[in-house]
Amino acid sequence: MSEKDTPETLELLTFQLADQEYSLDIMSVREIRGWTRTTPLPHAPSYMKGVINLRGTVLPVMDLAQRLGLSPREHTDRNVIIVVNHEESMTGLLVDAVSDIIALTVDDLQPPPEMQPSASQNVVSALTLINERMIRVLDLSTIVSKEQSSAA
Amino acid sequence: MTDSNDPMAEIRASFFIECEELLEALQDGLEALNDGAGDPETINVVFRAVHSIKGGAGAFGLEALVRFAHRFETVLDEIRAGRMVADANALKLFFQCSDHLSDLVRISRDAGTLPEDETSKLLALLDELLGENGAIPEEEEVEEEIDFQPAALSFDLDLGDADEGDALDLLPPLTFDEDEGPRSSRYEITFKPENELYETGNEPFQILRALDEMGECKVTCKTDQVPELASLAPENAYLSWHIELTTDVEEAEISAAFEFVEGLCLLDIKSVDDEDTQEEQNGSEDSTADADPISELTTPAAKVEEVSEPDPIAELSKPAPEATEKVVAPQKAEQKTPTPAAPAKSVVRVDLDRIERLVNLVGELVINQAMLSQSLESSGLSPHSDAMNGLEEFQRLTRDIQDSVMMIRAQPVKSLFQRMSRIVRESSAAVDKDVRLVTNGEGTEVDKTVIERLADPLTHMIRNAVDHGLETTDARLAAGKPAQGQVKLTAAHRSGRVVIEVADDGAGINRPKVLQIAIDKGLIPKDASLSESEIDNLLFLPGFSTASVVSDLSGRGVGMDVVRTAIQALGGRITISSTPGSGTTFSISLPLTLAVLDGMVVQVADETLVLPLNVVIETLTLSNDDVEMVRPGANVVRVRSGFVPLFDLGEELGYRGPIDDYEGSVVLLIAHEDESRAALIIDSIQDQRQVVIKGLDDSFYRAPGIAAATILGDGQIALILDTSDIITNAIGSNISGHSSTVSGATS
Numbered sequence: 001m002s003e004k005d006t007p008e009t010l011e012l013l014t015f016q017l018a019d020q021e022y023s024l025d026i027m028s029v030r031e032i033r034g035w036t037r038t039t040p041l042p043h044a045p046s047y048m049k050g051v052i053n054l055r056g057t058v059l060p061v062m063d064l065a066q067r068l069g070l071s072p073r074e075h076t077d078r079n080v081i082i083v084v085n086h087e088e089s090m091t092g093l094l095v096d097a098v099s100d101i102i103a104l105t106v107d108d109l110q111p112p113p114e115m116q117p118s119a120s121q122n123v124v125s126a127l128t129l130i131n132e133r134m135i136r137v138l139d140l141s142t143i144v145s146k147e148q149s150s151a152a
Numbered sequence: 153m154t155d156s157n158d159p160m161a162e163i164r165a166s167f168f169i170e171c172e173e174l175l176e177a178l179q180d181g182l183e184a185l186n187d188g189a190g191d192p193e194t195i196n197v198v199f200r201a202v203h204s205i206k207g208g209a210g211a212f213g214l215e216a217l218v219r220f221a222h223r224f225e226t227v228l229d230e231i232r233a234g235r236m237v238a239d240a241n242a243l244k245l246f247f248q249c250s251d252h253l254s255d256l257v258r259i260s261r262d263a264g265t266l267p268e269d270e271t272s273k274l275l276a277l278l279d280e281l282l283g284e285n286g287a288i289p290e291e292e293e294v295e296e297e298i299d300f301q302p303a304a305l306s307f308d309l310d311l312g313d314a315d316e317g318d319a320l321d322l323l324p325p326l327t328f329d330e331d332e333g334p335r336s337s338r339y340e341i342t343f344k345p346e347n348e349l350y351e352t353g354n355e356p357f358q359i360l361r362a363l364d365e366m367g368e369c370k371v372t373c374k375t376d377q378v379p380e381l382a383s384l385a386p387e388n389a390y391l392s393w394h395i396e397l398t399t400d401v402e403e404a405e406i407s408a409a410f411e412f413v414e415g416l417c418l419l420d421i422k423s424v425d426d427e428d429t430q431e432e433q434n435g436s437e438d439s440t441a442d443a444d445p446i447s448e449l450t451t452p453a454a455k456v457e458e459v460s461e462p463d464p465i466a467e468l469s470k471p472a473p474e475a476t477e478k479v480v481a482p483q484k485a486e487q488k489t490p491t492p493a494a495p496a497k498s499v500v501r502v503d504l505d506r507i508e509r510l511v512n513l514v515g516e517l518v519i520n521q522a523m524l525s526q527s528l529e530s531s532g533l534s535p536h537s538d539a540m541n542g543l544e545e546f547q548r549l550t551r552d553i554q555d556s557v558m559m560i561r562a563q564p565v566k567s568l569f570q571r572m573s574r575i576v577r578e579s580s581a582a583v584d585k586d587v588r589l590v591t592n593g594e595g596t597e598v599d600k601t602v603i604e605r606l607a608d609p610l611t612h613m614i615r616n617a618v619d620h621g622l623e624t625t626d627a628r629l630a631a632g633k634p635a636q637g638q639v640k641l642t643a644a645h646r647s648g649r650v651v652i653e654v655a656d657d658g659a660g661i662n663r664p665k666v667l668q669i670a671i672d673k674g675l676i677p678k679d680a681s682l683s684e685s686e687i688d689n690l691l692f693l694p695g696f697s698t699a700s701v702v703s704d705l706s707g708r709g710v711g712m713d714v715v716r717t718a719i720q721a722l723g724g725r726i727t728i729s730s731t732p733g734s735g736t737t738f739s740i741s742l743p744l745t746l747a748v749l750d751g752m753v754v755q756v757a758d759e760t761l762v763l764p765l766n767v768v769i770e771t772l773t774l775s776n777d778d779v780e781m782v783r784p785g786a787n788v789v790r791v792r793s794g795f796v797p798l799f800d801l802g803e804e805l806g807y808r809g810p811i812d813d814y815e816g817s818v819v820l821l822i823a824h825e826d827e828s829r830a831a832l833i834i835d836s837i838q839d840q841r842q843v844v845i846k847g848l849d850d851s852f853y854r855a856p857g858i859a860a861a862t863i864l865g866d867g868q869i870a871l872i873l874d875t876s877d878i879i880t881n882a883i884g885s886n887i888s889g890h891s892s893t894v895s896g897a898t899s
Contacts, residue, residue: 039759039869041855042805048853051861053869056516058846058861060853 008106012128014135015082016096018070021135023102023128028084028140032098035079049094054083061092067143068123084140091144102130109137167208169501171257172567174201178250179570186243195238198246199228200411205253211353214260217253220271223278224249230282245277251574336400338424344374344392349416351387360393362409367399392418504600507560514550514557515844518748519863521550522841526865551842554748562597565643565652568607569594572614572641579618586625586636587618596643598650602742605722606652609715613654613738614639616712621656621736631733633657646741649766655737661730663687670696688728692716723845723859725876743845749872751862753839754820757807760870761834762843762862763820767875769829770821771837774814789831791821799882800833801873805857822875830879845872856881 012023038050038061047066051058061081066072073096081092109126125139181198206221228246230236238246252274259266341363345356363369374392378384397406403421410419525543533539569591580587598606622628622637629635640655663684670676670690682690690696694713719726724742743749743764751762770791772778778790779798788795798819802808811817811833819831843862846869848855857878858871 037868039861039871040807041853041871042807042858043856044853051848051869051871053863053867056519056846056863058848058863058869060848 009103010106011101011103012135012137013082013101014099014130015080016099017065017068018073018096020070021099021133022064022095023135023137024082024084024140025137026101028086030083030085030090033081033083033092035075035077035081035094052081052092054090054092057090059083059090059092061094062143064093064095064143067093084144086140086144089144093143102135104128104130112136164212166501167212168257168261170208171205174205175250175254175257176567176570177201178253179573182243182246182250183573185238186247192232195228195232196411199225199232202228202253203412205257209257209260212260216266216271217256217260220249220256220275221253223275224253227278227282236281242281245274245281247577249274249278251577336398339395339397339399339403339406340420340422340424341395341397341406342392342418342420342422343395343410344418345389345413346416346418347387347389349413350389352416354413354416356391356393356413359409359413360395363395363397363406366401366406366409367397369398370396372396396424502560507557510557511561514554515748517550518554518842518844519865521547522865523867524865554842558599558748561600563600563603564595564597565603566594568603568610569641569643571607572610575611575614576618576639579615580637583619585618585622587622588636588638590638590640591642592640593643596645596650598643598742602650602722605718606740606742609718609740610652610654612711612715614641617654617656617658617736617738621658623659627659631659650742652740652742653737654740655735657735660732660734660736661688661691661728663732666690685728688730691728692726723874725874749843749845749862751841751843751872752820752837753841753843753864753870754834755836755838756805756834757802759805759807760838760864760868761801762870762872763822763832763875764859764872765840767822767824768820769823772819772821772831774817774819774833776813776815779814789819791831794829796821796829796831797879797883798831798833799879801878802833802835804878804882824876828876828879830875832875832878843870843872 011026013026013029014021014023016022033054036052038052040050041048041060044050047062047064049061049063051060053059063072075094076096078097079094080098081094082098083090083092108128110128112122112124112127123139123142124136125142126137128135128137178198178201181194181201184194185198202221202225206218206225209217209221224246227236227242231238231242236242252270256266256271258264343356343359345354349356360369360371364371372394374394375390377392378390384390399406403423406421407419410417410421413419525547528539528543573589573591576587576589617639618637622639623631623633625635628637638657640653640657642651642653642655644651667676667682667687667690670687670693671678671680673696675690675693675696676682691712696713716726719740719742722742724740726738726740728736728738730736749762750765752765752768754761754763772789772791774789779787780790780795781787787798789798800811803810814833817833818836819833820837821829821831823829845860846862848858848861855871857874859874859877860872861869862872864870
């Protein structure tokens with residue numbers, strides 16, 4: 001990341017979550033699907049919405065807003081599920097709406113100021129400004145990390 | 153694995169697959185010998201297995217493997233020839249050698265480092281064994297002493313020969329009189345290789361040479377089967393040989409020369425001095441003409457004489473006059489294909505990935521079929537319409553296809569059990585205990601994936617049984633038990649599942665000690681009062697196994713949490729039962745296959761769920777009178793004269809709160825392999841059908857009580873319940889205090 005001459009470029013998929021803008025590295029995004037009813041898993045943590053049928057595969061879906069600790073909202077037709085791939089396993093992330101795909105260089109990213117004491121809560125890996133809007137870049141591995149499994 | 157474009161790599165790979173089969177045969181043979189079956193065929197099988205491994209290894213230049221196999225084979229040959237007896241001592245060494253041979257094969261395959269120490273130790277032991285029985289000079293490999301001596305073979309092209317039916321007269325292969333004593337006698341041997349003989353890399357010349365060494369040998373090659381060049385298929389066997397052998401060796405030794413081509417050729421060995429045979433041979437000349445397998449193979453065009461025939465079309469359409477007796481042959485060949493001497497089941501080796509793909513496709517087919525059924529049924533068609541009849545047929549076909557595909561993957565657990573016998577040998581030697589492994593139900597078939605993934609946990613359990621389960625020999629004798637400990641490995645089908653048990657006749661679980669350790673490690677509160685089975689289950693706690701203190705324990709515990717995790721990953725369960733003083737039994741209950749399940753589809757609190765059909769024994773409709781409260785929060789239902797604990801599935805799964813009125817509730821009475829029964833309240837029963845099991849990716853959340861998921865006809869996902877798990881959880885949450893810790897760990 002320190003190569004100043006040829007700054008690494010990356011593309012981000014931006015989306016809305018409770019009036020805030022978030023983004024994910026587009027390389028981890030497999031597809032975007034409309035909202036369908038999930039089959040709930042018993043005794044699951046509240047952010048686990050359940051599972052859906054993704055062309056024959058059972059895909060776990062989590063409510064990203066709830067996962068990030070934002071207040072729960074009503075689902076609308078505009079809600080979509082972003083299917084992401086992390087370390088060979090697929091997960092669906094329920095978001096309010098997908099906004100855009102933006103291209104930028106690593107130099108455009110800045111680390112978030114150190115405010116949060118808990119490392120596990122540190123799901124935002126970087127911040128960037130696009131048209132004067134602040135976009136949070138999410139760290140996917142923290143979101144779908146296995147450490148959450150003991151929550152039950 | 154290897155580059156699939158490299159033909160050599162493929163041949164190599166198939167050699168190693170063959171090795172596995174041969175090692176299995178070797179192991180089987182040794183076990184049979186160990187059990188007192190000393191018949192020549194068993195010894196032959198053992199010898200042949202080692203010999204074939206040696207042969208293949210030689211072709212791939214696996215020197216170490218060849219060297220070891222050769223010495224092993226030499227000793228086995230002594231036993232085969234009756235110059236040595238396979239006593240208990242020798243057999244013990246043979247088992248070790250067989251283990252080592254399989255190590256060498258594995259190492260050669262993975263290009264690992266060879267354990268020279270072990271090899272030379274065993275070689276020395278083999279030599280010692282040979283030495284005791286009178287050392288024989290190290291004979292050189294037959295392969296190494298080949299030098300061509302064309303004079304030994306006369307390619308007799310006398311065409312008049314062709315009609316000499318007697319030379320080609322064939323009796324069933326390998327018939328020889330047992331009571332024939334050794335004497336200098338003359339034999340007539342007819343030897344006709346089948347195509348398979350060449351395909352398996354055998355070389356008739358080697359055999360002829362071996363015969364030549366036995367005495368005076370006159371070999372005549374029959375070339376009358378050779379077709380004209382245009383129709384000659386290079387991979388087909390056309391040549392046969394007539395051999396006149398004057399020798400003083402026994403007939404058995406002559407047939408031994410053909411040992412490796414047994415079943416791959418038509419073979420007839422006749423003692424010419426034996427008048428009866430001679431007579432029969434002459435007398436049966438006419439009648440055997442059409443039964444003669446060689447004649448059957450013969451098409452008129454194949455006759456050598458006809459090479460000179462100018463018109464090839466005439467040749468094909470009209471047989472030459474002198475071949476009249478063989479005109480019938482082609483039809484004959486059609487209706488009765490010549491079978492090799494040993495009609496073995498033909499087996500196809502298939503890449504597991506391909507079967508996996510087929511299984512997945514069939515899974516999709518089942519889901520699609522369900523979707524189609526659902527939409528056709530909801531379209532309001534008459535059940536007697538063509539479409540509905542067709543659907544029924546389609547459903548039946550789908551089911552048949554599914555069953556057949558599943559059968560492809562099913563394999564007997566035998567290979568797994570054989571590996572375990574090695575584990576017992578090694579671990580009992582390591583802890584210096586005399587242990588006998590008894591296996592039962594080796595033929596039980598289980599999905600191949602299950603077998604593969606069962607190997608590690610089972611190894612672990614067997615080691616535990618030998619190390620911790622069984623007492624020392626002194627302790628056993630003091631307790632009035634036989635000195636030899638016993639580990640019993642059993643596989644059986646039980647109510648649609650496979651149950652595998654590892655039982656030892658050791659001291660049983662030392663419960664006070666287990667409890668003390670669990671308290672010391674802070675796994676349970678000091679004042680906990682646990683039932684016996686709860687104490688036994690402490691062995692599965694993850695923290696229990698790590699400390700070195702535990703390995704000194706006479707009970708169990710080393711890594712059992714790992715074992716349980718592996719079993720659960722297969723959709724199975726593991727339970728312990730132990731009787732102090734007389735042993736411990738671990739039983740593993742596994743689904744038959746990882747892909748399909750006969751399920752009961754039910755509705756609970758607006759959710760569709762699937763229960764394995766085999767656990768459901770009865771359905772009931774409740775009235776309030778049937779339900780009795782044992783204590784607050786724990787109800788039982790009266791079923792005829794018995795009481796069965798009652799659980800509300802909707803509440804247990806957290807889908808809704810408790811219901812207060814049981815009147816009219818639908819209840820499923822379920823039973824598990826351990827005979828435990830329970831009643832589950834559901835809202836309604838929808839259907840009974842086959843469902844395709846889809847694994848749940850539990851990488852970041854494992855739902856308690858849920859075994860897997862399936863896709864319904866409408867595309868929705870339904871969860872498949874693990875009823876046993878649900879009840880364990882339910883019981884755990886009903887009892888306060890310590891047991892929540894235990895059940896938390898068992899979930």
